[in-house]
Amino acid sequence: MKNLTKEHFHTHLYPSPFHSRTEPLNKLNQWGRWKGYLSADAYTDISMEYFASRNTCGVFDLTPMTKHLITGPDALPFLNRLMTREVSKIKPGRVGYCVWCNDDGRVIDDGTLFHLREGVYRLCSQEPQIDWLLTSAIGFDVDIVEDTHDVAALAVQGPTSCAILRKMGLNGLEMLKPFGIEHYPFEGTELMVSRTGYTGDLGYELWIDPSHAEALWDRLFAAGQDYGIAPMGGEALDLVRVEAGFLLAGVDFLPAHEAIRPDRTRSPFEVGLGWLVHLDKPHFTGRRALLEEKRRGSRYNFVKLDIDGNKTAEHSFILDKRENYVGTVTSAMWSPSAKANIALASLEAPHGKVGDEFLAEVYYQRELKWHRVLAPCRVIDGIFFEPARRKMTPAPNF
Incomplete structure (x- = not known):
């Protein structure tokens, strides 16, 4: 976590690299806490922010999402052991939706796995997973680093999102397929763009070094001023994710490692994610329990x-x-x-x-x-x- 100082623990709420831009726009002064970050719940009007993401373009600060960089010779075998799906099918330059379980086959969390380049992955999830990942990595030659603070991110979602990003200079972006990744030079650094999102609509996610966050925000909003671009808070995002049928950890299911009463947890089959369970894989955490559930029913x-x-x-x-x-x-x-x-x-x-x-x-x-x-x-x-x-x-x- 190169962007944390030795005194970081004195800060009760960590400011996003975009905070200097989001704070003046938050007319409601409506903030929440997201995994130690100060995150906007709403800026001006939840309904208008919702309609921006559906009719024009809504921009959500995605920086607080927990991110883990996974590298090393055994990165793929480790992830295949961890995830219920066949990870080898997620080729370099692609993103895959994944779910992982405990030994009882109960969901710990879901998230997106970015195959950045051969043998280099980034796992993004709602909940911090570093303890479970490090425990699961015993015996594998892998390096796992939580790099949440080292990557600034924006979700750019809605019908005009592609047009805005093209106007910003991201030529050829229209040819990027869903769950694809592309890289662009940006003011002396690299901007990664993925065609992913949490809205169920046309949209992209932008990933950049935090030192360039403000410049990215400024260029994005300058390009989008004629396309209805608007900041979007967490409450509007929650509305569009329900329309898309997307799950939220702690709301639609209880993460297994947080449960006091194990019977309150759910398996992937019990939260509609059975299509992510590849039982033909030789072994993964929870496979035995999920095979038994498949036999007896959920x-x-x-x-x-x-x-x-x-x-x-x-x-x-x-x-x-x-x-x-x-x-x-x-x-x-x-x-x-x-x-x-x-x-x-x-x-x-x-x-x-x-x-x-x-x-x-x-x-x-x-x-x-x-x-x-x-x-x-x-x-x-x-x-x-x-x-x-x-x-x-x-x-x-x-």
Whole structure:
């Protein structure tokens, strides 16, 4: 962590390298704590920040995301032992979505694995993983460094994101495929661009040395001034990730290494990530438990719900037609883009097949009076909001 001083522990909240730019824009002075960093929850209006990411371009400071650099002769064997998916399929210059488990097959976290170049990887995740990574690396010839503070990052998301970055001078970016990586010279250093994001829309993530963070922000916003560019806080980002059906650790599942009650944790099959479990691999952490679960069946099904009415079903119980408990909503919102009342939910098996109908027990307050609504809902297939531009190559030049 070359950008930390010996006195860093005296700082209770670490400022992002972009803080000099984000602080004046935060008219609401609405900040939160994200893994030791000061992070904007909202800048001006959550709804407007949401619509920027869906209609023009929203920019989110991604620097606090935990990052681990993994190198060495055994980097690939180590990662294949750690992850449930076949990591060798993630070629240099590509990014792969991954999940990793404990020995009981319960999810510790999910994240994105960047294959920067042959034998050099960076793992990005919501939760710090250095202890688990170092423990899992025993016996492997690998070097693992948490380099969160050494990489500044921005998520540039929305329909005009590609046009803005091209205007900034990133020629040929429109040909970058989803989950691809490209490198560009930038004022004496290197700017890495990945076609990744947490919004389920056309978008990119920019990665640079913190010493060039302010220059990157200035050039990005200068290029985007005619394209509706706007800063976006964490609350707006949470809305778009629900529309995309993306999981959030600590909200949609309990990280296994944080659990006091192990039965509250989930396996990849129980959070809709069974497609990331490659049981044909010879061995990985949790494989034996996941093979057994595959044989006997899972305890829970993770589903997407379309709910009648406009009362958000956050933290609601899901009931069957006889009003018996069958599950719990983990994330919910009224979706402006899908024009629907949507939710992610964990249901007890065997409930959760597409088309199954339930009742969402919704409580809401109006002028100090609480109301209870049993809103009909149904399990749907697919994603709530998935615009074609998300996967288009060449990317559209809005």
